Amino acid sequence: MPRVIRFREALREAMIEEMERDDRVFLMGEEVGYYQGAYKVTEGMLEKFGPRRVIDTPIAEGGFAGIGIGAAMVGLRPIIEFMTWNFSAVAFDQILNGAAKIRQISGGQLNCPIVFRGPNASAKQVGSQHSQAMEHFYATVPGLKVVAPAFPADAKGLMKSAIRDNNPVLFMESETLYSIKGDVPEGDIIVPLGKAQIIRPGTDCTIVTYSRMAHVAMEAAMTLEKEGISVEILDLRSLRPLDEDAIVQSVRKTHRCVVVHEGWPYGGVGAEVADRAQRLAFDWLDAPILRVTTFDVPMPYNAKLEELCTPQPERVIGAVRRVVSRGRAARST
Amino acid sequence: MPPTDAIQKSPESIIPLTRPGSELDHLADLYRQMLLIRRLEEEAARAYAQGKIGGFLHLYIGQEAVGVGAIAAIKHEDYVVTTYRDHGIAIAKGMTPRALMAELYGKATGCSGGLGGSMHMFDTKNGMLGGHGIVGGHIPLAAGVAFASKYRADGAVTLCFFGEGAVSIAGFHEGLSLAALWKLPIVFICENNEYSMGTPLERTMNVEDVTLKALGYGIDRNRFFADDVLEVEQRIGTAVARARELSLPTLVEIRTYRFRGHSMSDPAKYRTQDELEKHKKRDPILRARAELTKNGYDEARLDALENGVSAEVSDAVKFAEESPEPDASILEPTTYDGPFAA
Numbered sequence: 001m002p003r004v005i006r007f008r009e010a011l012r013e014a015m016i017e018e019m020e021r022d023d024r025v026f027l028m029g030e031e032v033g034y035y036q037g038a039y040k041v042t043e044g045m046l047e048k049f050g051p052r053r054v055i056d057t058p059i060a061e062g063g064f065a066g067i068g069i070g071a072a073m074v075g076l077r078p079i080i081e082f083m084t085w086n087f088s089a090v091a092f093d094q095i096l097n098g099a100a101k102i103r104q105i106s107g108g109q110l111n112c113p114i115v116f117r118g119p120n121a122s123a124k125q126v127g128s129q130h131s132q133a134m135e136h137f138y139a140t141v142p143g144l145k146v147v148a149p150a151f152p153a154d155a156k157g158l159m160k161s162a163i164r165d166n167n168p169v170l171f172m173e174s175e176t177l178y179s180i181k182g183d184v185p186e187g188d189i190i191v192p193l194g195k196a197q198i199i200r201p202g203t204d205c206t207i208v209t210y211s212r213m214a215h216v217a218m219e220a221a222m223t224l225e226k227e228g229i230s231v232e233i234l235d236l237r238s239l240r241p242l243d244e245d246a247i248v249q250s251v252r253k254t255h256r257c258v259v260v261h262e263g264w265p266y267g268g269v270g271a272e273v274a275d276r277a278q279r280l281a282f283d284w285l286d287a288p289i290l291r292v293t294t295f296d297v298p299m300p301y302n303a304k305l306e307e308l309c310t311p312q313p314e315r316v317i318g319a320v321r322r323v324v325s326r327g328r329a330a331r332s333t
Numbered sequence: 334m335p336p337t338d339a340i341q342k343s344p345e346s347i348i349p350l351t352r353p354g355s356e357l358d359h360l361a362d363l364y365r366q367m368l369l370i371r372r373l374e375e376e377a378a379r380a381y382a383q384g385k386i387g388g389f390l391h392l393y394i395g396q397e398a399v400g401v402g403a404i405a406a407i408k409h410e411d412y413v414v415t416t417y418r419d420h421g422i423a424i425a426k427g428m429t430p431r432a433l434m435a436e437l438y439g440k441a442t443g444c445s446g447g448l449g450g451s452m453h454m455f456d457t458k459n460g461m462l463g464g465h466g467i468v469g470g471h472i473p474l475a476a477g478v479a480f481a482s483k484y485r486a487d488g489a490v491t492l493c494f495f496g497e498g499a500v501s502i503a504g505f506h507e508g509l510s511l512a513a514l515w516k517l518p519i520v521f522i523c524e525n526n527e528y529s530m531g532t533p534l535e536r537t538m539n540v541e542d543v544t545l546k547a548l549g550y551g552i553d554r555n556r557f558f559a560d561d562v563l564e565v566e567q568r569i570g571t572a573v574a575r576a577r578e579l580s581l582p583t584l585v586e587i588r589t590y591r592f593r594g595h596s597m598s599d600p601a602k603y604r605t606q607d608e609l610e611k612h613k614k615r616d617p618i619l620r621a622r623a624e625l626t627k628n629g630y631d632e633a634r635l636d637a638l639e640n641g642v643s644a645e646v647s648d649a650v651k652f653a654e655e656s657p658e659p660d661a662s663i664l665e666p667t668t669y670d671g672p673f674a675a
Binding site for chain 2: 026052057058060062063064065066067068069070071072073074075076090093094097098102103104105106107108109110111142143145165166167193194240241242244
C-alpha cells in the first residue's frame with residue numbers, strides 16, 4: 001500500500017527490513033548510532049538492533065571502509081555510511097584496490113558484498129571540499145556498481161537491491177533530498193540495479209539525469225512545456241551498470257539529448273552517456289548532445305556564486321532550447 | 334645503524350639443547366615447509382630471469398621462519414592476510430606448490446587463475462586471503478576479517494603480516510586503532526626486514542622499536558628475532574591464544590632479513606656484502622637443519638625429506654610450464670559476480 005514518506009525514511013526502512021531479514025547485514029559509520037545519524041537517516045536503528053549491528057566508528061574512513069571490505073570478503077554484508085561521500089576520498093584506496101579488486105585478484109574465489117552510502121554532491125554553502133560529486137570517480141571503476149536515486153521509492157527499492165547484491169555497491173544520496181516526500185510502497189519493494197526510468201514522457205528532447213538534478217530537470221521541463229517544447233526525462237537511477245537501452249530508445253524517439261548532472265564537465269557520467277548515445281543512436285540525432293554540469297571550478301562558498309556554478313533550471317532550459325532549435329533548423333534545410 | 338642483537342630475549346624463549354622426538358618431528362615438518370618455500374622461490378627467480386614470470390616478484394628468501402613459525406601456531410580455520418611478499422605465507426597456509434607456481438607463470442591453473450600474479454596469492458579453502466599490493470592497505474581489511482569472526486563468534490583468529498615499511502602509513506594506524514577499540518581477535522605481525530624497499534630503518538622511523546606503538550593503542554606487544562622457527566611459533570602462539578580466548582589483538586615485531594633485493598629488479602646496492610653474509614650465517618633454515626642433526630634426527634629421513642621437497646618443486650614447475658594460459662572469457666565473470674555491470 002503506498003504511503004507518503006520522506007527520502008531518509010525510505011532509506012532507513014530498506015536498511016531495517018534487510019537487517020531484519022539477514023543477520024549478516026550490519027551498519028557502520030560515524031555517528032550512525034547514539035547520535036542517530038548526522039542527517040538522521042539511521043535514527044532509531046541503534047535502539048532497534050543494538051551496538052553489535054549498528055556500530056559507531058571513530059573518524060577513520062580508510063579504517064572502517066577496510067574493515068567492511070574484510071568482513072564482506074568472509075561473508076558478512078556491511079552497510080558503510082560515509083557522513084558525506086567527500087570523506088570517501090581518504091578511503092579511496094580501500095574502495096579502488098580493495099572492494100573493486102577482491103573478486104578479480106582472488107580469481108573469483110571471493111566476493112565483496114558491501115554497500116557504501118551517504119550524501120553526495122552539493123548541499124548548501126558547504127564549500128569546495130564538501131560539495132563534490134564523487135560518483136564520476138567511482139563509476140569509471142570496473143568491479144563497482146554505482147546508484148543515485150532521485151525519489152523516495154527508488155531509494156528504498158535500490159537500497160534493498162544494493163544490500164542483496166554480491167558486489168560492492170556505492171549508493172549516492174543527497175543532503176538536499178533527504179526531506180523530500182514521495183509515495184513508497186510498504187514491504188519488500190525491489191528496484192533492480194541498472195534500470196533507468198522515464199519520469200516524464202516527451203517528444204522533442206531527452207534529458208538524461210539522476211539524483212537531485214532529476215528535480216531540476218522536471219522544473220525546467222515544466223517551463224519548456226509552456227513554450228511548446230516537450231521534454232522527456234530519463235532518470236538513470238543506476239550509473240553503473242548504465243541503462244544503455246533506455247538512453248538509446250529515448251534518444252531515437254526525441255532525436256535530441258541533454259545530459260544534466262552535478263560534478264565537473266571534464267569526463268564523467270555525462271561524457272559516458274554522450275559517447276554511448278552518439279555511437280548507438282547517431283543516425284537518429286538532429287543536434288549535438290549537450291551537457292549541463294557544475295562549472296569547471298572548485299565549488300565556491302558564496303551563495304550566489306554557488307548557485308551560478310551548480311546546474312539550475314535556467315541553464316537546462318537554455319541547453320534544451322539550443323538543441324531543439326538546432327534540430328528544427330537542420331530539418332528545415 | 335647496523336643490524337643489532339640488542340633485543341632482549343625473555344628467559345622462557347631459550348630453546349633447550351635437546352628435544353624430544355615428537356618435537357623433532359614437528360621441527361622437521363617446519364624445516365620441510367621452509368625449505369620448500371626457499372626452493373620454490375629459487376626456481377621462481379630462475380624462471381623470472383628466463384622471462385617466464387613477469388611483473389613484480391618479491392622473494393621471501395631469508396624470512397621463511399616468520400611465516401612458517403607463525404602459521405604453525407594457528408588452525409586450519411584461521412585466516413591469514415599479508416602483503417605482496419606472499420609466496421611463503423601462502424605455502425605455509427596450505428596452498429599447493431602447483432597453484433603457486435602456476436599463478437606466478439600467469440596460468441589458468443594458478444590460485445587466482447593467472448589474474449593476480451605474484452602479489453595476489455588467494456586460497457580461500459585454506460584461509461589464505463591474499464596477497465595485497467598496496468602497502469598497509471590490507472591492515473584494516475585484515476581487521477575486518479577478524480571483525481567478522483567476532484560478529485559471528487566463529488572462534489577464528491586472523492594473522493595480519495606486513496613489513497616495517499607499512500607502519501608509517503595510515504592503514505596501519507587505522508587498522509590497529511579499530512582492532513584495539515573493538516577488541517578484535519587478530520595478531521598483527523610486523524616482519525621487520527630492516528629495509529623499506531631500499532631505505533634502512535634509521536631513515537624511515539624515529540623510534541626503532543615498532544612495538545612501542547602498541548602502548549598507544551593499549552594492546553599487548555612482543556618483539557624478537559626470527560632465527561628459530563619454533564620460537565616464532567611459540568611466541569605467536571601466545572598472541573593467538575590471547576586473540577582466541579580473550580578476543581584481544583597483539584602487535585608483534587619479528588626482526589628478520591631478506592637475502593634478496595626488494596624485488597627481482599633490485600640489486601640491493603644500499604647494503605654491504607658483509608652485512609648480507611652476516612645475516613646469511615643466521616639463516617633460520619640452516620639453523621633448523623643443524624638443530625635436527627644435532628638432536629639425532631635420522632639422516633636417512635632428512636635426505637628423504639629434502640628429496641621430497643626437490644621433487645615437489647620440480648613437479649610444480651613442470652605443472653606451471655605445461656598449464657594452459659587463461660582464456661579471455663574469465664575476465665568479465667571475475668570482475669562481477671552475476672551479470673557484468675557496464
